[in-house]
Amino acid sequence: MEKYKRVFIxxxxxxSDFLPENVIRNEIKDWDSIGHISLITKIEDExxxxxxxxxxxxxxxxxxGINILKGYGVAL
Numbered sequence: 709m710e711k712y713k714r715v716f717i718x719x720x721x722x723x724s725d726f727l728p729e730n731v732i733r734n735e736i737k738d739w740d741s742i743g744h745i746s747l748i749t750k751i752e753d754e755x756x757x758x759x760x761x762x763x764x765x766x767x768x769x770x771x772x773g774i775n776i777l778k779g780y781g782v783a784l
Contacts, residue, residue, distance in 0.1 A: 709784045711754055712777070716770060719747045731770035755782050 716722055716731060720738045733739045739747070748764055751757075751773070757780045759767070767773050774784055 712751070712774070712784055715747065715750045715754055719743065719750055728770045733768040751777070755780070757782065 713728060716728070717724060717726070720731075720736050720743065722731070722736075733744070736743070744764075744767075748759060748767065752759060755777065757777075759776070759780075763776045763779070767776055777784060
């Protein structure tokens, strides 16, 4: 889970003590279309997976990402 959290911290410049359950796409200034692609790419690289387009579109929060990653067999 720390790797996943670190990707968010690095991608969006969040404080290391941020509360993950509060991270929602519309509430993070830098989570625009470019930030979204950056996040997706970093997660794909970190976990050596390739998201389906549908999952990329559904990935709109920290918690949604956890559920999506579990669907790819990623143990967090």
